[in-house]
Amino acid sequence: MSMLLFEAAAPPFMKNGFVMGCERTREAVYIDPGDEVEELLAVIARERLQAKAILLTHAHLDHVSGVGRARRALGVPIWLHAGDQPLYERAAAQGLMFGLRIEQPPPVDHYYAGDGPWGRVGDYEIGVHHTPGHCPGGVCLAVTRAAGPGSGNPEPPVLFVGDTLFAGSIGRTDLPGGDYPTLMRSITGVLFGFGDAARVHSGHGPETTIGHERRTNPFVLEWRARP
């Protein structure tokens, strides 16, 4: 048995949306509903998952353009880091800058209460870790199997890192609220702390691991080689 994970991306941004769930209880969360929202809502229905929250890694428009639709379909609370509230409020305006008409998402229900546990999804625990730099309120959502009988051989954490770190690349820091040294400290100080075996699911592109990025990511190597 292992964690349920469904992923989809849609044009124009090809941003990854994720449904993460517990194979035993069928509880699930929807991470970053965007333009792939219909596909992942269909997965939630097909798999008979019980969604309990919409969790946002950050509030750039590609990560929130499906929040309104997901909220209407699932009726669950929306969570965001307070640092991205100004971006969230400008989601529709962000879209117009790209010539896109997107639905302004409904108000956030809860802000993450700082670094630490967010809650349980069945047999899994989700932790929230502030990783600013790409934007002020970026977070990493870290999923681990909850301690209990039969959990003697722990699986590596599964990280949903938004646009902080990509396979072979890093998030852009030229948008409002972005900051390069802050981003690099989030990557090397926060994300690398999860250990080389941690699996990394980024907001765009393929899955990777912390170890692979620590050893080969050119931006990381350049940062570490600075005088």
Ligand SMILES: [Zn+2]
């Ligand atoms: Zn972003």
Ligand SMILES: [Zn+2]
């Ligand atoms: Zn993105």
